[in-house]
Amino acid sequence: MDLFQGILHGFSIALVPTKLFACFAGVLVGTAVGVLPGIGPSGSIALLLPLTFSMDTTSAIIMLAGIYYGTMYGGSTTSILVNVPGEAQSVVTCLDGYQMARQGRAGPALGISAFGSFIAGTIGVIGLMVIAPPLARFALEFGPAEIFGLVLLAFALVGYLASGSMTKALMMSVLGLLLASVGMESITAVPRFTFGSVNLQSGINLVPLIMGLFGVSEVLLSLEESSSEGKLNARRHQPKFWDLFPNRKDWRNSFWPITRGSLLGFIIGLLPGGTGIVASFSSYGIEKKISRHPERFGKGAIEGVAGPESANNGAAQGAFIPLLTLGIPGNASMALTLGALRIHGVIPGPLLIQEHPQVFWGVVASMYIGNFLLLILNLPLIGIWVRLLSIPTSVLYSMIILFCTIGAYGVNNSVFDIGVLFFFGFLGYVLKSLNFELAPLILGFILGPVMETSAKQALIMSGGHFSIFFSTRISTLLLVLTFLVIVTAVYSGIKHGKMSRTMEALKREMDASKEKD
Amino acid sequence: MTTQKKEVMLMKVRLILFGFLLFLLLSVSAFAQVKEKTEKEDFPTKTVTILVPWAAGGSSDLTARVLAKGLTEIWKQPVIVVNQPGATGVIGSLKLAGSNPDGYILGLISTAIQTTQYISPNPTNRNSYTYIIGVHYDPYTLTVKSDSPWKNLKAFVDYTKANPGKVTHSSSGASSTDKLVSVAFARRSGIQLPDVPFEGYGPALTAVLSGKITSTSVTLANVIPYLKSKDFRVLAVTSERKLPQYPDIPTFIESGIDISWTAWNGILGPKGMSQERISQIQSAIEKVYTTREWKEFMATQNFQPFTLIGNQFKSYVDGIDPSLKEMIEEAGLVRAK
Numbered sequence: 001m002d003l004f005q006g007i008l009h010g011f012s013i014a015l016v017p018t019k020l021f022a023c024f025a026g027v028l029v030g031t032a033v034g035v036l037p038g039i040g041p042s043g044s045i046a047l048l049l050p051l052t053f054s055m056d057t058t059s060a061i062i063m064l065a066g067i068y069y070g071t072m073y074g075g076s077t078t079s080i081l082v083n084v085p086g087e088a089q090s091v092v093t094c095l096d097g098y099q100m101a102r103q104g105r106a107g108p109a110l111g112i113s114a115f116g117s118f119i120a121g122t123i124g125v126i127g128l129m130v131i132a133p134p135l136a137r138f139a140l141e142f143g144p145a146e147i148f149g150l151v152l153l154a155f156a157l158v159g160y161l162a163s164g165s166m167t168k169a170l171m172m173s174v175l176g177l178l179l180a181s182v183g184m185e186s187i188t189a190v191p192r193f194t195f196g197s198v199n200l201q202s203g204i205n206l207v208p209l210i211m212g213l214f215g216v217s218e219v220l221l222s223l224e225e226s227s228s229e230g231k232l233n234a235r236r237h238q239p240k241f242w243d244l245f246p247n248r249k250d251w252r253n254s255f256w257p258i259t260r261g262s263l264l265g266f267i268i269g270l271l272p273g274g275t276g277i278v279a280s281f282s283s284y285g286i287e288k289k290i291s292r293h294p295e296r297f298g299k300g301a302i303e304g305v306a307g308p309e310s311a312n313n314g315a316a317q318g319a320f321i322p323l324l325t326l327g328i329p330g331n332a333s334m335a336l337t338l339g340a341l342r343i344h345g346v347i348p349g350p351l352l353i354q355e356h357p358q359v360f361w362g363v364v365a366s367m368y369i370g371n372f373l374l375l376i377l378n379l380p381l382i383g384i385w386v387r388l389l390s391i392p393t394s395v396l397y398s399m400i401i402l403f404c405t406i407g408a409y410g411v412n413n414s415v416f417d418i419g420v421l422f423f424f425g426f427l428g429y430v431l432k433s434l435n436f437e438l439a440p441l442i443l444g445f446i447l448g449p450v451m452e453t454s455a456k457q458a459l460i461m462s463g464g465h466f467s468i469f470f471s472t473r474i475s476t477l478l479l480v481l482t483f484l485v486i487v488t489a490v491y492s493g494i495k496h497g498k499m500s501r502t503m504e505a506l507k508r509e510m511d512a513s514k515e516k517d
Numbered sequence: 518m519t520t521q522k523k524e525v526m527l528m529k530v531r532l533i534l535f536g537f538l539l540f541l542l543l544s545v546s547a548f549a550q551v552k553e554k555t556e557k558e559d560f561p562t563k564t565v566t567i568l569v570p571w572a573a574g575g576s577s578d579l580t581a582r583v584l585a586k587g588l589t590e591i592w593k594q595p596v597i598v599v600n601q602p603g604a605t606g607v608i609g610s611l612k613l614a615g616s617n618p619d620g621y622i623l624g625l626i627s628t629a630i631q632t633t634q635y636i637s638p639n640p641t642n643r644n645s646y647t648y649i650i651g652v653h654y655d656p657y658t659l660t661v662k663s664d665s666p667w668k669n670l671k672a673f674v675d676y677t678k679a680n681p682g683k684v685t686h687s688s689s690g691a692s693s694t695d696k697l698v699s700v701a702f703a704r705r706s707g708i709q710l711p712d713v714p715f716e717g718y719g720p721a722l723t724a725v726l727s728g729k730i731t732s733t734s735v736t737l738a739n740v741i742p743y744l745k746s747k748d749f750r751v752l753a754v755t756s757e758r759k760l761p762q763y764p765d766i767p768t769f770i771e772s773g774i775d776i777s778w779t780a781w782n783g784i785l786g787p788k789g790m791s792q793e794r795i796s797q798i799q800s801a802i803e804k805v806y807t808t809r810e811w812k813e814f815m816a817t818q819n820f821q822p823f824t825l826i827g828n829q830f831k832s833y834v835d836g837i838d839p840s841l842k843e844m845i846e847e848a849g850l851v852r853a854k
Contacts, residue, residue: 046573140727187714189691191638198639201604327742328719339574345817349742413601460713463682
């Protein structure tokens with residue numbers, strides 16, 4: 001059936017009370033899961049999977065999908081309010097979102113996050129609906145060589161994440177690379193840095209790592225504040241109602257970041273290995289690079305919230321494309337959704353749209369509805385979230401630690417992961433106190449293995465010839481872009497760097513002394 | 518101290534005492550589980566756990582969940598699935614081996630415990646388990662794109678011999694069982710078949726779908742959606758006999774290559790379970806196998822039933838172990854201490 005018929009069919013399925021309820025339940029749970037630090041979409045989808053047995057297939061997938069993209073909305077809440085990411089993907093939002101909150105602008109940050117997510121989600125669904133199959137085939141063009149180029153480009157943008165010392169940021173990204181190498185190596189199965197422990201054989205898990213580094217460390221840092229300051233500084237002043245929403249200037253600044261973030265996120269989401277984290281990091285890096293005032297980033301620039309938040313929602317929608325059009329799950333949550341489909345007897349594959357159009361179109365239609373529901377759910381909540389900060393920090397932070405611990409355990413039912421959580425909590429505390437930025441560490445940790453693995457895979461495929469990295473247009477383009485990014489960074493470094501500033505200062509002195517003569 | 522402050526303090530003390538008592542009560546009750554009833558009693562009288570050493574959503578996990586649902590209906594006690602992934606299934610498998618053999622903890626275990634005996638630096642031991650009943654098996658394949666010129670295994674082998682360096686192969690992981698199949702296949706047919714490990718069967722299949730990799734040995738159930746969409750062609754399967762649903766696909770043995778072991782899944786328990794308990798569980802599971810839901814599940818997933826029980830099951834596993842060990846040594850993957 002063609003596009004128009006398809007989407008009408010989809011709405012006729014999705015606008016029925018049972019499906020609407022499934023959608024609402026899904027996005028509600030998703031938002032809650034997103035807000036709670038530590039507990040993530042894959043954990044909650046896994047928990048609710050048995051519940052979906054008794055539902056019909058379409059309702060089940062509508063609900064699970066709702067949970068998944070719903071978490072992308074809620075994840076930014078704690079990132080902005082208390083500098084603790086609600087989801088791994090929301091790490092980047094901490095950078096500028098929290099700064100905005102400290103300036104009393106938590107409301108606009110939350111607001112632009114909600115709106116950006118909605119716009120990105122809607123663009124994503126349109127993309128899913130209109131060009132899913134061709135996009136899926138496009139994604140197939142990304143083999144190991146192309147992925148290597150993509151990741152290298154993302155790494156080149158790492159420098160733009162740093163607001164402070166570049167040296168420290170690079171140190172952190174190397175530390176991230178080192179941490180990522182723990183485990184059995186992906187091509188030869190050689191154990192690295194496992195110290196004989198079976199728990200380290202699969203490497204360090206991402207969720208306890210991020211929750212520890214960003215969540216637990218933040219709580220530990222707050223212990224430093226004197227106990228008389230029982231409430232967070234951020235909202236000494238209760239903001240007026242309209243201050244809770246982004247103003248015109250905010251919208252002007254955010255328009256392009258949201259657009260760019262949505263598209264970027266969507267494309268990254270459908271590529272193999274593309275996740276919400278990669279999308280939000282890349283969006284942040286790009287926005288900072290393109291911005292006329294890059295120095296504002298890290299100090300509460302709304303672009304640093306609008307872009308990444310749109311990107312991770314775009315990626316959430318994009319992730320459905322390989323699943324629904326080819327039957328290939330791009331991440332753990334998609335794998336669970338695939339499992340749910342399989343249990344209902346729907347085997348995802350290239351024929352899903354033809355054989356089960358009601359599932360595909362029903363889910364697509366429900367995504368429009370879901371994104372809209374999320375917007376109207378999240379906007380009124382902004383006022384409540386801002387009030388949340390009035391809870392005494394002793395209670396608030398205890399709850400954060402509790403949820404982080406539950407989340408860390410729940411990923412793999414592993415007590416070891418709780419240890420990982422607290423180990424990195426302390427490490428993060430030390431690093432933050434010494435003014436090291438942790439975002440580059442996460443980037444290194446996530447991208448490092450992808451880079452290493454894809455490079456090795458490409459070289460096996462080519463029999464050891466490096467020419468494979470220039471064998472397709474895409475891979476060549478990506479490597480050229482990487483080169484350009486590095487070159488322009490070096491150029492502007494030279495132009496505005498210490499050497500030229502010193503030279504200018506010298507010149508001024510010479511001129512001044514000439515005047516005297 | 519004023520009377521008011523005294524009262525407040527008294528209240529706090531009372532509250533703390535009460536809370537402490539409650540805590541004691543709860544912790545005592547947690548320990549004072551009704552002692553395990555003697556073997557002759559009904560089984561089960563409380564929740565049964567099926568441990569799955571893989572992440573949720575995978576085929577082992579799905580199988581366990583459907584089985585758990587069926588058993589819950591028969592036993593009228595909750596049967597839950599707990600995922601404990603990590604280290605290619607070793608973490609969960611070791612946990613199962615160390616659990617209480619009273620029948621309340623079972624595991625959905627696969628061929629992986631045999632390979633991790635040799636591949637994992639922290640090895641499993643297939644003798645640490647009670648083999649209760651098999652669930653399903655899934656043969657490995659040699660799969661290529663349908664627009665490739667080879668119609669059978671021999672054509673593929675001949676082409677690869679004549680064109681070294683042009684043919685590549687994807688596997689679902691550096692220490693995966695399908696990689697072992699490809700290594701054995703290459704050795705025994707005398708060809709060079711460079712294997713590119715990916716992370717899971719999904720990316721391994723995508724690599725072939727994109728045309729960047731020539732072939733893969735991923736198990737049949739995962740390939741079938743692409744057979745139906747006519748994207749892939751399966752040149753051979755590793756089962757001992759042809760599959761009734763796919764009479765056109767020859768086996769490796771028929772094609773002249775001696776590989777005939779498949780990926781098996783079964784219900785295992787820790788070593789030392791009583792025969793009575795084993796029989797109770799076996800009969801319950803066999804009842805589940807007769808239900809319509811189970812049969813539908815097996816059919817839609819394209820799994821082949823694997824119904825060996827008890828000692829037959831163990832003998833089967835022991836029987837294929839030497840050739841697995843050999844293949845692991847051939848592939849240079851021995852890492853166990």
